[in-house]
Amino acid sequence: MEEEFFGKLREKILPYFEGVNPCHDISHTERVLNLALAIGEEEGANLEILEVAVLLHDVARKEQDESRGTVCHAGRGGEMAKEILDELGYPLDKIEKVVHCIETHRFRKGNVPESVEAKVLYDSDKLDSIGAIGIGRAFSFSGYLGSHVHFLDLDLTDDEEYGEKDCAYREFLTKLLKVKDKMLTERGRELAEERHDFMVEFFDRINKEVGGEL
Amino acid sequence: MEEEFFGKLREKILPYFEGVNPCHDISHTERVLNLALAIGEEEGANLEILEVAVLLHDVARKEQDESRGTVCHAGRGGEMAKEILDELGYPLDKIEKVVHCIETHRFRKGNVPESVEAKVLYDSDKLDSIGAIGIGRAFSFSGYLGSHVHFLDLDLTDDEEYGEKDCAYREFLTKLLKVKDKMLTERGRELAEERHDFMVEFFDRINKEVGGEL
Numbered sequence: 064m065e066e067e068f069f070g071k072l073r074e075k076i077l078p079y080f081e082g083v084n085p086c087h088d089i090s091h092t093e094r095v096l097n098l099a100l101a102i103g104e105e106e107g108a109n110l111e112i113l114e115v116a117v118l119l120h121d122v123a124r125k126e127q128d129e130s131r132g133t134v135c136h137a138g139r140g141g142e143m144a145k146e147i148l149d150e151l152g153y154p155l156d157k158i159e160k161v162v163h164c165i166e167t168h169r170f171r172k173g174n175v176p177e178s179v180e181a182k183v184l185y186d187s188d189k190l191d192s193i194g195a196i197g198i199g200r201a202f203s204f205s206g207y208l209g210s211h212v213h214f215l216d217l218d219l220t221d222d223e224e225y226g227e228k229d230c231a232y233r234e235f236l237t238k239l240l241k242v243k244d245k246m247l248t249e250r251g252r253e254l255a256e257e258r259h260d261f262m263v264e265f266f267d268r269i270n271k272e273v274g275g276e277l
Numbered sequence: 278m279e280e281e282f283f284g285k286l287r288e289k290i291l292p293y294f295e296g297v298n299p300c301h302d303i304s305h306t307e308r309v310l311n312l313a314l315a316i317g318e319e320e321g322a323n324l325e326i327l328e329v330a331v332l333l334h335d336v337a338r339k340e341q342d343e344s345r346g347t348v349c350h351a352g353r354g355g356e357m358a359k360e361i362l363d364e365l366g367y368p369l370d371k372i373e374k375v376v377h378c379i380e381t382h383r384f385r386k387g388n389v390p391e392s393v394e395a396k397v398l399y400d401s402d403k404l405d406s407i408g409a410i411g412i413g414r415a416f417s418f419s420g421y422l423g424s425h426v427h428f429l430d431l432d433l434t435d436d437e438e439y440g441e442k443d444c445a446y447r448e449f450l451t452k453l454l455k456v457k458d459k460m461l462t463e464r465g466r467e468l469a470e471e472r473h474d475f476m477v478e479f480f481d482r483i484n485k486e487v488g489g490e491l
Contacts, residue, residue: 090425097489194491195483199426199445202413206420211304212413231413257491261482268475269409275311277408277471 065111068151072118075147079122085207086200087124091191092117098187098254105250106179112157113180116164119144120184137169176247186251193242194258198265201231201239213273235266279325282365286332289361293336299421300414301338305405306331312468313401319464320393326371327394330378333358334398351383390461400465407456408472412479415445415453427487449480 080089096117103113123140141162148158164184167176176185192200202212214230239262243255271277294303310331317327337354355376362372378398381390390399406414416426424443453476457469485491 085420085424085426088425090427094427094487094489097487101489194486195479196427196486198412199416199483202416203420203426203445206299206417207423209421210299211302212299212417213304213308213410231417254491258486265409265479269413272408272410272472273308273311275308275315277468 068153069114069118071151072115072147075151076118076122079125079143081125083121083125084128084204086204087121087128091200092121094191094196095120095184095187098190099183102187102248102250102254103180103183106183106248108179108183109160112160112164113183115148115153115157116144116161116168116180116184117187119147119161120165120168120188122147135169135171137166137171137174141166170245179248182247183251186246186248186255189242189245190251190254190258193239193255194261195265197239197242197258198231198235198262201234204234205230213269232266232269235262282367283328283332285365286329286361289365290332290336293339293357295339297335297339298342298418300418301335301342305414306335308405308410309334309398309401312404313397316401316462316464316468317394317397320397320462322393322397323374326374326378327397329362329367329371330358330375330382330394330398331401333361333375334379334382334402336361349383349385351380351385351388355380384459393462396461397465400460400462400469403456403459404465404468404472407453407469408475409479411453411456411472412445412449412476415448418448419444427483446480446483449476 076092077089080092096114099113099117100110102108103110120140121136122143123134123136126134126139127136144165145158145162148161160178160180163178164176164181167174167181168184168188170176170185176182191197205212208229210229212230213232240259243252243259246252246255268277290306291303294306297303310328313327313331314324316322317324334354335350336357337348337350340348340353341350358379359372359376362375367375374392374394377392378390378395381388381395382398382402384390384399390396405411419426422443426444427446428444454473457466457473460466460469482491
């Protein structure tokens with residue numbers, strides 16, 4: 064029964080990922096799922112609620128991108144998740160728990176993750192933006208925007224995001240360095256510290272390589 | 278005089294880099310220059326010939342990309358370099374040395390780098406495709422193509438390049454792993470070995486992260 068439900072759920076979400084930018088495609092959701100199940104087990108989360116929430120957490124990402132940010136994919140994603148789960152006949156009490164995870168996974172406008180499942184989703188989603196995979200995503204996104212691979216003279220005072228002057232190193236300095244301090248679970252924090260250190264090593268290294276030192 | 282010449286040369290080449298893919302934009306040329314001067318000094322290269330050759334080595338890259346590969350940017354680049362340097366009144370004997378470097382930097386169809394400057398350009402250009410910067414370029418290129426950040430189920434038997442199924446990990450497995458064995462100078466080989474080891478560590482790590490282990 065559970066397997067059948069997840070099969071149907073996966074079928075339902077796939078169309079929402081068609082044409083989404085490479086950093087938020089379905090493989091991001093799969094990676095977050097791997098992490099969430101590993102962290103969730105250690106944190107004593109309900110793994111069913113967690114898996115459903117992870118699979119649905121980015122269904123509104125395409126709408127957000129297409130709206131140029133006026134739609135919030137967390138809030139809208141919560142609404143869409145409710146509709147999708149209703150159609151699948153998922154129990155209402157569980158739907159509410161899933162929706163809480165999705166609505167709070169962006170942690171903006173006072174939407175604070177309260178349940179352990181919400182905290183695990185939040186941490187797992189953020190963890191995918193740091194470490195080696197975070198580095199890969201940041202460079203991939205800059206290529207997607209047609210920006211340079213690595214700027215030698217980075218202007219951090221210009222705070223325009225996601226333009227041609229964006230690059231992975233800028234993303235690292237302005238955002239990714241702060242991620243480890245936002246973790247909400249113990250295991251998330253441990254993983255984040257370790258991924259953080261690798262990122263720091265990577266960018267230190269790339270700057271030496273670019274200067275012809277390494 | 279030399280400074281004035283390089284100023285004019287840099288002005289002349291800039292237009293050829295407008296709209297070039299992010300991996301071969303002018304910042305690639307700047308990085309290759311940093312490396313080439315560092316390696317060239319140790320290898321006893323003529324640094325003037327080397328600098329001119331590096332600055333001009335990718336001027337035909339855009340033509341190659343636009344021709345979908347029917348134009349070879351090494352051969353065509355040699356012709357363009359000759360024209361540009363003629364216009365700047367650069368001495369003919371030096372032009373010949375520069376053209377040899379550019380024509381052989383791709384090392385295909387029997388065009389073997391013979392002079393020390395040609396070998397240093399070849400190594401420096403290849404070195405920019407490995408290590409941390411090589412990783413950055415590979416992800417950036419996959420994003421540029423709109424491909425996934427990292428494939429979980431990579432089909433290496435499908436040898437179609439540069440399509441939606443391309444990704445940095447595939448580039449690593451099929452090409453970047455082989456680069457270190459192609460170096461032509463002693464210092465190039467040392468740098469390549471070290472960059473190679475870091476790349477191996479990076480992809481080993483990313484696979485563990487993607488599986489939720491790290």
